[in-house]
Amino acid sequence: MIQYNKILIVGCGLIGGSLALAFRSHGVVKEIVGVDLDTEGLNKALSLGVIDAAYSRVEETVSDVDLIILAVPVQQTIRQLEILSKLPIKKGCIITDVSSTKSDICKYARTHMPKDISFVGGHPMAGSEKSGITAASPRLFENAAYILTPDPDCDPAAVDKVRKTFEQIRAHVLVMDPVQHDQIVAAVSHVPHVVAALLVDQVADLGQANPLYSRLAAGGFRDVTRIASGSPVMWRDIILTNREPVLYLLKDWIKRIEDIVNWINEADPKEIESFFARTRDWRDALPAKAKGAATHYYEFTIDVEDKPGIIGNVATILGQHEINLRNIGILENREEVNGQLLLSFSSFRDQEEAMRLLLGHGYKVYVRE
Numbered sequence: 485m486i487q488y489n490k491i492l493i494v495g496c497g498l499i500g501g502s503l504a505l506a507f508r509s510h511g512v513v514k515e516i517v518g519v520d521l522d523t524e525g526l527n528k529a530l531s532l533g534v535i536d537a538a539y540s541r542v543e544e545t546v547s548d549v550d551l552i553i554l555a556v557p558v559q560q561t562i563r564q565l566e567i568l569s570k571l572p573i574k575k576g577c578i579i580t581d582v583s584s585t586k587s588d589i590c591k592y593a594r595t596h597m598p599k600d601i602s603f604v605g606g607h608p609m610a611g612s613e614k615s616g617i618t619a620a621s622p623r624l625f626e627n628a629a630y631i632l633t634p635d636p637d638c639d640p641a642a643v644d645k646v647r648k649t650f651e652q653i654r655a656h657v658l659v660m661d662p663v664q665h666d667q668i669v670a671a672v673s674h675v676p677h678v679v680a681a682l683l684v685d686q687v688a689d690l691g692q693a694n695p696l697y698s699r700l701a702a703g704g705f706r707d708v709t710r711i712a713s714g715s716p717v718m719w720r721d722i723i724l725t726n727r728e729p730v731l732y733l734l735k736d737w738i739k740r741i742e743d744i745v746n747w748i749n750e751a752d753p754k755e756i757e758s759f760f761a762r763t764r765d766w767r768d769a770l771p772a773k774a775k776g777a778a779t780h781y782y783e784f785t786i787d788v789e790d791k792p793g794i795i796g797n798v799a800t801i802l803g804q805h806e807i808n809l810r811n812i813g814i815l816e817n818r819e820e821v822n823g824q825l826l827l828s829f830s831s832f833r834d835q836e837e838a839m840r841l842l843l844g845h846g847y848k849v850y851v852r853e
């Protein structure tokens with residue numbers, strides 16, 4: 485079992501916060517310190533107990549940490565590596581990152597980082613369209629692929645330690661070359677993001693002249709465009725650091741769009757049906773989504789006042805009655821949902837019992853569909 489004395493998380497948002505929570509719940513670390521430019525988010529991470537101490541710059545806390553996690557947008561990750569390369573880092577400290585693209589970062593680390601610092605590039609294939617500490621979850625990485633892209637010259641003991649660290653939070657670690665990584669994620673993540681944004685852009689333009697477009701944008705449109713709600717800064721950096729593979733695939737798209745335009749133009753039923761049949765078959769054959777953070781079988785929300793200690797209060801009520809709370813999260817996006825605090829349980833019995841208790845303590849309870 486891996487246990488670090490002190491981990492530094494640079495960027496206490498969705499991914500940094502989720503890693504901190506997962507490390508805590510799996511005994512990976514004794515103390516977690518956080519750095520973030522956004523003081524509001526950083527203070528929230530501190531008051532929620534996600535981190536033990538908060539700093540505004542890495543310089544203030546770096547000297548005695550054993551593992552540094554860079555969880556900031558891609559271009560900021562490179563900037564942080566530059567800063568770290570000039571600081572007195574503890575001997576044996578390992579640096580890893582979580583950025584969605586790997587070639588530029590790994591190239592920078594290989595050419596600029598001191599040789600006695602082990603940098604192991606990383607990318608958890610788990611996340612969401614939400615940002616910030618309030619969207620963080622300790623179970624985000626359970627059953628998710630976690631890709632590592634170590635340099636061939638990196639100390640194998642450091643790579644092994646990083647692998648074991650992420651396995652301990654129940655992720656499935658895969659080691660691959662950064663260039664291959666970027667080509668694959670361009671197809672399964674980056675181009676889909678561009679396409680989702682294009683779909684939204686088209687309907688948004690049409691909607692300017694007619695509000696019925698947004699009123700009728702339901703079901704399928706919402707499913708296929710969910711990811712377009714992601715952080716614009718994060719996605720800007722991803723696209724700008726993976727230009728070649730993204731451009732290659734978008735040019736391929738133009739050809740594919742031309743094919744579909746031709747089949748529709750020619751009213752070709754055979755081609756149109758066979759296109760929908762082969763894409764459905766491939767989609768249906770994808771492995772079933774593993775049970776992870778996104779799957780909460782028994783959950784409800786409650787209304788709570790925005791004051792310190794409220795989460796602790798709810799957790800205490802449930803803990804005193806030995807109800808196993810699986811996850812607790814603050815909902816920022818209140819669309820179609822009553823209640824700000826989402827509680828998830830492993831069983832229907834726990835959910836029912838928790839609802840009864842919290843109602844008894846005066847909380848307003850809302851069951852989700």
Ligand SMILES: NC(=O)C1=CN([C@@H]2O[C@H](COP(=O)(O)OP(=O)(O)OC[C@H]3O[C@@H](n4cnc5c(N)ncnc54)[C@H](O)[C@@H]3O)[C@@H](O)[C@H]2O)C=CC1
Binds near residue numbers: 495498583611614
């Ligand atoms: N959102 C997702 O689903 C996933 C994101 N990633 C990668 O994880 C990284 C972080 O993304 P999220 O956690 O989603 O974003 P986020 O926006 O939730 O968190 C990023 C945090 O970094 C802070 N930050 C930005 N620049 C900084 C700087 N120079 N110094 C200190 N703090 C700084 C921000 O204030 C923010 O709190 C990105 O590189 C992204 O590509 C990887 C997998 C999934």
Ligand SMILES: O=C(O)C(=O)Cc1ccc(O)cc1
Binds near residue numbers: 583609610613
């Ligand atoms: O919202 C989703 O479903 C995502 O796919 C999130 C995501 C965003 C960026 C990544 O590099 C990895 C995962």
